[in-house]
Amino acid sequence: MSLDDLIRSAKVWRAGQVPPGRSVTTGFPTLDALLPKRGWPYPALVELLTDFDGIGALGLCLPVLAALSQQRWLIWVAPPHLPQAPVLQRHGINLARILMIQPATPRAGSADSNSHLWAFEQALRCGDCGASLVWLEHVEPLHLRRLQQACEVGDNLGFLFRPARYAAEASPAALRLLLTPAAKAGLCVELLKGKRGQATISVHPAQGA
């Protein structure tokens, strides 16, 4: 590997130059246009906040998951419902690269979500994973900071799905998006961190992957 390749790969940069933030396309041109880095920041922790089950939060992630699953592992920590393999496959996701983690204790409460958080952090630290997803309620800001760092250690994209009421809390996540239903059709994405803005996206595969 030559020095030029190294510099191009953005792992190394010259002194005095702003470290280039890497990103990866979301697969939705309107969303890419909204995001500061014109795509999902990578490696980073991304928070998707919504109160609407089924609004398409996961749908936003599918194109990037499909791309990452060709090379690396996707970890799903305790998904709230049962993901359907045929549909994921139709979206181009390599099923052989999916690991579902379902901590066995069905008991509700803090101990349970602790093990979800723990598993999520471990997944983010693993260099062979590409993206990890978790559905959580309250997370301490200190833990969010750890998660963001874990993403950088493992070169990972972490998607954290949370209810919208946490939008007011400060978070060290690299990107925070608030998802609400759009007036007519589709989904309204609001950028919560950095330069504020919003866009309406209709999440359809024809537009995506």
Added chain:
Amino acid sequence: MYSDRAEFKVRQPARNLRAVPATPRAPVTVAASRLWLAIRLPQFPLEVVLRGAEQERACVLVAGQGTRQRVLFVNALAARLNIRPGLPLSAVQALGEVVTLTQDPLAEARALEQLCRWAYQFSPLVSATGTGLVLEVQGSRRLFGGLKELFGRLRRELRELGYRGALAVAPTPGAAMALASAQRQQVVTTPEALAGALHELPIEALVLTSTQLQDLYAIGVRTVGDCGRLPREGLGRRFAPELLRMLDQIYGRQPDPRRYFEPPKEFFSRLELPWEVRQTQALHTAMRRLLHELTATLRAQAATTRELHWVLHQTDNTCSHHVVGLGTPSRDIERLSLVTRERFHRETLNSPVRALELRVTAVEAEVAPAMSDLFQPTPACAAESWPQFTARLRARLGEEALQGIAVDSDHRPERATTWIKWQGSNWQAEKLPLKLPPYAPLRVTKSQRPLWLTHRPIPLYEREGRLEWHGGLVVGTERERIESGWWGESIARDYFVATDRHGIQWWVYKELTGQKTWYLQGIFEGAANESR
């Protein structure tokens, strides 16, 4: 100078007189070419009993019966209470709250064997004596970066194992042990310097019976040098010829044959806990001690393992077995310790633990890691690898918490996805259903399928032409009938796509039989919606 008693002994008839071995002509050459390192363990019997303890308490080790029990060893906390070896137990109890322990000869023998295994990584010639170990280090001193480095490492690892050792080096094993016993960290590398080093050594440093010691005191012998000055013949007559032989061996005038340790193929070690332990967290120190023994053994054999068998012996005379799998073979103490900790994190003890066992039956030859390219754009070096990650998950969350998913060729929506049990660090390929091309049946139906299914169908109620769910669902017109599974759990349903007032789409069905109830079964999640 001679006491009466000694005189009396000299006057013993010749019947008792044994042949005095003649002085060997020249120092044995073997002694010159070898260098011995002795590890003396002054507190060994106490440490054997106490080394599994998580927190420190004032402890004494006593010997004797009934009212004649006397203190043999004290730990640091007990010493702070002014308790000294030799005190009667009754006096100790007046000085403070102290845990009284008794010697465990069986555990001592086992611990000494474990120490031999550990020491075997430093030398192929390891021999145990009653009070410690001797190892030949002439060959290996360079390998470990010199004697100073080796001393540091031995001391550090001994501490990890739960022992405190005094070290010394000499050209003969006996001399090394004597120097270590005197707690002088002395290094004597040439036979010429040996006599000088031994000269001032107190006589207690030798392995002698108490009567021998008293007799030597009686004739005014205080140091090893004094012994050497005495007429050889007289000394041989006065004491058993063993004393002469021992002195000759210490000075290298006679060979000192020893039984050397041979490592067994299987690793097994047991640790008795000084007091009962109720929480698994309190077992970590003890577990780490055993893991240190294991990693040293594996290192000595250039081997690795991928499975640890833990046995916890509990107070209700039951024992529980726990297998800790590692994914990839390893002998890294941090990794073994971490995975073990994660494994026991989710265990609750139904009765207190009094002893621990660690067994490793299968070892694997170490595979040298391939040199990775320095400039290879691999993930950050601190990142964990996949096998490490999954091993840790399995250890903490259990085998059953890890699943993969695959497509199954079943028309029933709830069977179209199969959950695959996670096996090892990768899939068991034969478990993947390969009956039909992945989604052939779905393509035939050309129908919509939601991204999510609910864990079980949720019954819905109808009111004013709407289904009660999130402010009312409007059911679409397109109907898909699924009737399948006559061979087992059969279904007969009409599926529809329903939309709530936010435009979110849900997958609902109406039963064709029975109560004809409506159910909600799927969530499209936007992207799954295939209609344009």
